[in-house]
Structures are given as C-alpha cells and as structure tokens.
C-alpha cells in the first residue's frame with residue numbers, strides 16, 4: 001500500500017451528533033453545541049479537515065483547563081442602526097460569530113449593509129461556514145478574524161502575526177455556484193501542519209521554517225519554535241496585519257501578537273472577529289446581480305487553461321465538490337483520529353463516534 005493511510009468513513013450526521021454529545025456533556029448549551037457542530041462538520045465536509053472535528057480534543061482541553069467558558073452566552077449591543085458589537089465572554093467562537101453574522105444579515109436586509117465586531121471570542125474554525133450562513137440568506141459577506149502569533153512581519157523572524165484567514169462570499173446565479181473565498185495569508189494554514197503531525201506525514205518545505213530559520217518538511221520542527229511563511233512575502237504579512245486591524249484593534253480584543261492560540265492552555269484566547277453582510281441588490285435587481293454572477297462564473301471556469309491544467313475552478317468550487325461527495329460517502333478519517341475522538345467520549349462518558357444517541361433536533 002506504500003504507507004497510504006486507510007480511512008474510516010463517518011456520516012456527517014453522526015459526526016454532528018458526536019460533537020453535540022461531547023459538548024453538551026462538557027456544559028455547553030444544546031443550541032451552542034449545535035452551532036459548533038455545524039461549523040466543525042462543515043469543515044470536514046468541505047475537505048478542510050484541518051478545521052474539523054479533530055479540533056475537539058484541544059477545545060475540550062481548554063474547557064477542562066478552565067480557560068474557555070462552556071456556559072458563556074454571547075451578548076449583543078446595537079451601536080448604530082447598521083453596527084453591532086458582540087461580546088463572546090470567552091465562550092466558543094462559533095456561536096459568537098454566528099450571532100454576529102445573523103445580526104449583520106438582519107441589518108443588511110433593511111438597511112443594505114450590516115457590520116458586527118466581535119470581542120473576547122475564541123477560535124471559530126473555518127471561516128467559510130460563516131460565509132455560507134450569509135450566502136444561505138442571499139447576502140454577500142466579509143468574514144475576518146485575528147489569531148495567535150505564527151507568522152513574522154515580512155523581513156522578521158519573530159512570531160507576531162496570526163495566520164488569520166480572510167474570507168468573503170456572494171450568492172451565485174442560475175447554473176453557477178456561490179463565490180466563497182476563504183484563505184489563510186500563509187503559504188498554508190497552520191492547521192494543515194497539525195493535521196500532517198496527527199497523520200505522521202511530511203509537509204512541503206515551503207510552508208514553514210524551523211526554530212533556526214531553515215525551511216523544514218518536519219511538522220514537529222515547524223510547530224516547535226518555527227514560523228509559518230506568509231504567502232507572497234510582504235503581501236501575505238500585510239493581509240495578516242489587515243486582519244488584526246479590523247478584528248483585533250477595532251473590536252477591543254487582543255491584538256499585536258496578544259491572541260492566545262487554541263493549543264495554548266495558559267490563558268483565554270481573546271480573539272476578535274469582524275463581519276459584514278451586504279445586500280446584493282442595492283444597485284440593480286437581484287435577477288440582474290445573479291445573472292452577472294453566472295456570467296463571471298462561466299467566464300472564469302471556461303477561460304483558457306495553462307499547460308498541464310485540466311480544469312479551472314471558481315473559489316469555493318473544489319470544497320463544494322468535496323462536500324457533495326462526502327455528503328454521499330461519509331467523511332474520511334484515519335483510525336488515529338477516530339481513536340483520539342473516542343478517548344474524549346470515554347472521558348465524558350458519552351457514546352463513541354457513530355454510536356451517539358440520536359437527538360430529535362438534529
């Protein structure tokens with residue numbers, strides 16, 4: 001088999017039930033547990049396994065260490081008719097971001113645009129699930145977050161900036177798909193290095209430097225005192241600074257290297273987010289907007305291909321295709337990942353993955 005891992009396929013509903021049962025057993029409300037499960041399992045469905053349910057052990061460790069409050073409920077303050085502020089109160093980032101986007105969408109429905117800043121939050125996983133929330137409501141969106149130091153400022157060797165994803169989206173038209181761009185400003189997301197470590201795999205030598213500042217393909221060396229490399233040099237580090245200005249400086253949350261990472265058990269994350277929803281039919285009818293999105297989609301995917309390229313994809317298309325396949329076939333995990341998740345189930349005395357009790361509401 002040439003060392004290729006064998007995969008265990010898990011149905012997305014079973015995966016969601018499992019997440020909910022672990023979180024509810026940890027003191028999280030059913031509603032918030034469902035929101036976390038939605039975001040995590042959507043990442044696994046879209047092939048963004050670096051931000052899927054394998055994140056649970058670190059989240060649960062944060063609860064056990066008393067640095068993430070499982071019972072926290074995000075609160076909302078309306079600042080102006082189009083601006084709201086959410087305080088995550090150091091609970092999960094998922095419900096805080098979900099409430100912020102829900103509020104931004106409501107504001108945009110009547111006033112054209114809605115903007116929400118989120119403070120004292122935690123990691124919200126894959127940004128695309130919040131972009132999808134806006135797409136499902138027929139809205140365009142911006143979804144920004146800051147994150148813990150992993151990247152140097154361009155020219156530096158000190159971990160200072162987060163690998164903070166910049167994400168945005170727009171509904172698609174007839175015969176096209178929604179536009180969903182969700183990208184980390186690093187050559188690769190740090191979660192991909194954690195995934196390689198979990199799976200005993202090497203990483204490409206262009207992703208990170210080791211503690212001595214040398215390129216490495218060893219995930220341990222990259223994670224142990226190394227730094228991630230920004231994509232496009234100063235442009236990538238500029239985008240990471242942009243995420244910190246909008247999500248950290250503006251919100252009142254930690255910034256300038258002050259966010260605590262999800263794998264660091266020493267203190268609360270204090271992550272900030274910045275979300276905007278925009279009504280697409282502000283300058284023309286919705287039909288016209290959608291027709292233009294369809295034109296753009298077809299123009300992009302049918303443009304002339306460079307040598308060696310079989311197909312040109314629209315942003316979010318590869319993930320959408322993966323989602324369709326995984327909805328039908330299940331989500332592939334390696335046994336070591338399943339074992340790590342079932343260990344959490346044992347600790348919390350809930351059913352193993354695939355054996356969780358069926359809940360009417362899911």
Ligand SMILES: NC(=O)c1ccc[n+]([C@@H]2O[C@H](COP(=O)([O-])OP(=O)(O)OC[C@H]3O[C@@H](n4cnc5c(N)ncnc54)[C@H](O)[C@@H]3O)[C@@H](O)[C@H]2O)c1
Nearest residue numbers: 125126127147163165180181182183184188189313315316
């Ligand atoms: N919450 C956090 O703090 C945090 C931090 C880092 C990363 N993340 C998440 O990690 C994930 C991974 O980020 P990434 O930058 O490694 O993603 P990626 O490089 O796999 O994809 C980035 C974007 O490029 C598009 N894309 C990829 N290949 C394409 C192709 N061949 N043609 C057209 N478009 C293509 C994708 O659709 C996506 O929108 C994201 O979902 C991000 O939200 C979260």
